[in-house]
Amino acid sequence: MNQLEFVNLITPFKDKVFRLAKRLLVSTEEAEDATQEVLVKLWDKKQGLDKYNSVEAFAMTMTKNYCLDQLKSKRASNLQIVHNNFTDRTPLMQQQLEDSDSLTWVEKIINELPEQQRMIVQFRDIEQYEFEEIAKMMDMNETAVRVALSRARKTIIEFMTKTHSYGLR
Amino acid sequence: MDLDRIENLVEKYFEGETTIAEEKELQTYFSSEDVAQHLEQYKAMFGYFSSAKEQKFEQKIPFLAKKRNLAWLSIAASVVVLLGMFTFYNYNMNQNQDLGTYDDHQKAFEETQKALNLLSKNVNVGVQSMEYVNEYQESKELIFKN
Numbered sequence: 001m002n003q004l005e006f007v008n009l010i011t012p013f014k015d016k017v018f019r020l021a022k023r024l025l026v027s028t029e030e031a032e033d034a035t036q037e038v039l040v041k042l043w044d045k046k047q048g049l050d051k052y053n054s055v056e057a058f059a060m061t062m063t064k065n066y067c068l069d070q071l072k073s074k075r076a077s078n079l080q081i082v083h084n085n086f087t088d089r090t091p092l093m094q095q096q097l098e099d100s101d102s103l104t105w106v107e108k109i110i111n112e113l114p115e116q117q118r119m120i121v122q123f124r125d126i127e128q129y130e131f132e133e134i135a136k137m138m139d140m141n142e143t144a145v146r147v148a149l150s151r152a153r154k155t156i157i158e159f160m161t162k163t164h165s166y167g168l169r
Numbered sequence: 170m171d172l173d174r175i176e177n178l179v180e181k182y183f184e185g186e187t188t189i190a191e192e193k194e195l196q197t198y199f200s201s202e203d204v205a206q207h208l209e210q211y212k213a214m215f216g217y218f219s220s221a222k223e224q225k226f227e228q229k230i231p232f233l234a235k236k237r238n239l240a241w242l243s244i245a246a247s248v249v250v251l252l253g254m255f256t257f258y259n260y261n262m263n264q265n266q267d268l269g270t271y272d273d274h275q276k277a278f279e280e281t282q283k284a285l286n287l288l289s290k291n292v293n294v295g296v297q298s299m300e301y302v303n304e305y306q307e308s309k310e311l312i313f314k315n
Contacts, residue, residue: 007230018226035226106217125218128189150185157183161210 001046009049010039013056016127017063023122024067026111034070038063054133061137064119071115102160109159110152117152124149172205179211 001009017038022031042049042059052058110121116138123134124145135142178195181187187195198204199215271277 010230014230015224015226019221019224022224032226032228036228036230039230102213103217103220106213107221110217125192126221128192130189146185150183153183153185156214157211160213 001049006043006046009055010042010059013059014039016056017059019126020060020063020119020122021067023111023118024064024115025070030070034063034067038066041066057133057137060123064137068115106156106160109156113152113155117148117155120145120149121152121156125153175205175208179208 014035018031018035021034021038022028025031025034038059041062042055049055049058110118113121119138120134123129123137124131129137131142131145134140134145138145140148175195175198178187178191182192182195196215196219199208199212200219204212271280
């Protein structure tokens, strides 16, 4: 496989890898590093990629494992995960504040969820994978995925209605 | 869109029982302008999902290009080093050959003698200058004896 073929192979899902990494690691820089890492690993394994029927699912699983390892090693070294680079790099802060204040709330709530639920929400509600694919990537059965998803969605909307009624729109 | 159907879908949605197609339908409904008042609370959630999908990985994939450049650089560097070593070696070889040998033994002997003579003459020049020191030594002895 040459470089061009490789780039064509990863282009459809490299954004998904990044978004999953960002969902788990929260900081944009760390998510970018993680994405690079995953892509490098894929490149190193390029000879063996043919045997996976879905390289995308393989890449997502790899991203999941890499980020969870990353989080684990951070916790082990007693480092707090600092959310200080939470902000997007998009300019026009003012406009963003007005437009997407409630959207920011949704993001905050999702990022407070347990990691498993966070990933499932990411896979289903944002990337719109089928339950079968999610079950494989999460190494869970479909029913468990549905239960976790339902729980996550309910938590999100519960918080959102709360912030609504407090007038924090 | 049929409001009953949307309400029904929302309910199914929170139980995790909707299909991808139905969820897309919900997203379309909640991103539209006329969302029913009592469903307004769900708007942000679906709005976030569709906006989150827009995030892109904007960095280039630098490891491919970087690796290639490094390879070329090292090839070029080793070629330069090899060439340098080769020319240096050749140059030295030529120098060695030019050192000159005599085919005639007699001539070689004469030349060697000449060279040694030159050397000893120069050494003698050094010895001559030492005679001043001798002179000094003699006069010193004269003075101290008497």
